[in-house]
Amino acid sequence: MDLQMGGSHVKLQVEGDRRVFSEGSCLVCILLCLPCSIVDCFIVLKLVSTVGCCRSLFLLSLGQKELDRYLFHGLKPTLYKHWLGIYEKSGGAEFDSSKQRLFFSICNSYRDILHHNKKPFYLKGLEEDSSTMDAYIMHSLNHIFRTRDLVKKNEAKLAKLQENVKADVLNNEAFFDRGFTRPKVLILLPLASVAFRVVKRLIDLTPPKYKSNVEERERFYSEFGAGVSEDKEAEDVAEMSESKRNSKPSDFQTLFGGNNNDHFMIGIKFTRRSIRLYGDFYSSDMIVASPLGLVTKIGEAELYKDKNVDYMSSIEVLIVDHADVILMQNWSHVNTIVEQLNRIPSEQHGTDIMRIRQWYLDGQAPFYRQSIILSSHINPGPKSYSFFLSYADINGLFNHHCLNHEGKFLLSSSFPRFYPPVFGAFGHSLSI
Template identity: 40%
Template sequence: MSPEQPNDPTTRLLTLLNVSALKRKRPVEQELEFTPAAKLNKRKSVQFNSVHAGPSGSQNVLETQDTTSEVELANDNDVEGELQYLTSAYEQHFGNTPKVLTEQSRASVEQSTLKTSKKKAGKLGNMLVQNTADASEDSRPSSISVLDRFKQPFITRQASQSRDTTEFQNDLLNELSTHRDLCMVGTPLEKLRPAREATALHIVDHISRKRRRVLKNNEKIAHQKKQDPNDPLVEGVQDQGFTRPSVLVLLPFRSSAMNWFNAITSHTPSPAFQIENSSRFQQEYGLPEGAVDKLASAAPGTYPRDHVETFKGNVDDSFRVGIKFTRKSVKAFSEFYASDVILASPLGLRMTIEKEKNADFLSSIEVLVVDQVDALTMQNWEHVQFVMSHLNGLPKESHDTDFSRLKQWYLDGHSAYLRQSIFLTAYETPEIRSLYNTKLKNVAGKARSDIRSGPVDVPQGIKQDFSPFHCAGPKDEADQRFKYFTTQVLPGLLKSAVQSANTVIFVPSSFDFIRVHNHFRKQDGVSFAVLSEYSSNQDISRARQSFFLGKASFLLVSERFHFFRRYKLRGIRNVVFYGPPDHRQFYTEFLSYPFLDDGVDASDVTAKVLFSKYDWFRMERIAGTVSARELVKAA
């Protein structure tokens, strides 16, 4: 940080306040006339139309008009409606004085002294819940906390789907309504779209409630000005963050952003409501014109279902786009500081932050969604960590923030304690668990799936050898694994008449893969081929053919290669897993590939798995919870 930018957050915030005061050249009287501004705090009044379903059964989000005239707020002009709003789950959590945000609750989060309990969350399965003392289950909402103008059309659409799917969505919405963090693991493929739509509804509801309060307070200030033009002070209007974006959705591919954009706009009304820049979005986030999606158009069974679901469409991993809710439209490609939602990949967001040299547009994120976290682990996990480290920090510039309307907990630097983080992933890894344990500090608590796995199905008769190796700690695990492989496993393979050929070595980690590859290059007289995520199509074809014809005795395969390509490999008789794969189905697939060749018997196939006690997550998915527990004890 440069000398001009003080390290102390309090000093920096005071500097921002002073800069904001110097920038505000208009007199107070003119300020209260709500002269339209071009930036974040452009004051707008609001009109909520009655719910009306379009062809898709969706409804209006919010309608704003750039005027200071009297406005109509549905059910907001009566005391009962105002009371219901002030006692809503949203206001209790994100209002100016959240009851759950106390010194005790913050200390509980920082010291990791949360109370842990288990519960059955309906179709979501078993959940492990952690709460602070101020966030007991008794204070949770007993039903879905979604505005009626969203809930009713959503229920109408649910009538056309199965009861099981509807119950799953309702249970998910009920969990999201608690505003605690959620890490949902192992959602079945057929539930991915329903989960996305339910979470998108939660997002749209959050934005609507937030803007509703801002616009209601605009009306309140305008009314106060009429009563006493000389009194510029109005109490109880702390309703904003440092910047406008309040929702961030992190995704691995442009096709994922397309799915989320469609899910978000599905909760907005149709004929009168416009989706601005929709054609541009389809063009930039869909496939190029005339391109054929080989995965989507392939015959069923050609590719595994999970592979098709992940990689169909545009799989570019560098993107970021803002979405803004206005009076009669949802506008894509809005400027970040004028957006309500940001859809981005970790790589795309990191490039923006490094280019701008600040992450001020992430300073006021209140809802974070990270979808397909398992796919993100197959990319560069450091990008995810980078983005997470820049969330909810104090901004470096004022960005025309109206500090008089800033919520107190933003001024106190406590926004990270109220941010709701939602992780959706096919499986859990140590990296995901570490992020969950250390970076999610929501004082409302957090919940994660408590899954018990059974063993994977493998062809009967295959000899499976689970080989443990000892390591003192996680820091020396990579070295001990490499030592065990090079001194114990590989020499045994080379001495064996059977296993010294037709052997695949599957390496989960890219760093381990490079290490193993370099070791093979130093071995005289050992023929091998390589398949990595960096292999060209020509390299892949050459390596597969060389191994199948027996010209290469060993084939080194990285898990990322198999994740992105999913080729069926022939010529395999022996499989050595340098470490258990993250994807449990990869284990089954590699043990089934030998039977692609004619005349192969199960007794001809061997499998060896190297593992340590730190491979618990992977071992549980392969061997099952009960067997993995016994195996890990021996490591």
């Protein structure tokens, strides 16, 4: 790297690529353009003396991990670069100030989130809906990959130790890196067509090094795509429903134009080089399901002793997208699912108990789970009824079941007032 200072510009030549910055350029802007491998203290000190940015001393105090987190907004560098590349190819500008990047920052705070003013794709809100979806998908990928990196790092450390030393080392909290089971992210969606859209985008946003092979892709496209009728009677019904659908409003056609199945559940596992769809739930990293599909599994576990839903015991990120559509289906299913989350499992399932985080063992996992609820509106709930009924809506779930110790975000929109406030218009009688 060659650093040249002259006139009113700072010229940086990095492996044949010449970049010019003004004398008052922020150090962060310069560092973002440099490969991390060449950003050492010597280079930074030269830039500080030349640029004089107010954040320079702060950046100098950061280690490599903290610096990467600051520059890549909390994302793993591989995820950040891939997401940035996709964003730029789509014609986007100013990624750092984009809606999806800003919403990702809110998700990355690991606080509970209720966003009840999201404009859905079926109400001409495709851009906003896609931005929000990209953000929570990247947050899920980032959480899964960082958790996996921590586990692999600790396993490598333990492999170097002798057997007689491991027992003492495992008492160190640094090696508490897992829950009871592997699944960490649960995404609840109302329809198979919506799940198809989310999982397809999930595959697109996964960097190439992690998806050299996507197992069971064709099966997924067949089951979650538009679907094919199996017999003549079903085809006749489909033709009749199609003629009825054409008479419906455009938002109805957009939402229900695909696979309307509301009973599904799929596990997704990330290996070193591939994505495995339809993986066993206990070996999956993420579960995408409809409320009805997951409640059915819970009912089977209560009915049959040889079945259980212990794979729900270690969910750390819960995402409920299109909650307004689920509200029109059966919202009580969502309450049942959330109440079932983070319970102590009935079996060990091959987990190394010595490496389970303490809050799981203490039954405090619900206070460490992040819940993200996305909807176009909320139902205020029946305030005049009993206290029990206050749990039956979106707002009630957020207030009573989302208990993250970090706190909560309530995202709402303010609209301009078209009419002036009316005072004294009510409460007066008119005598004739």
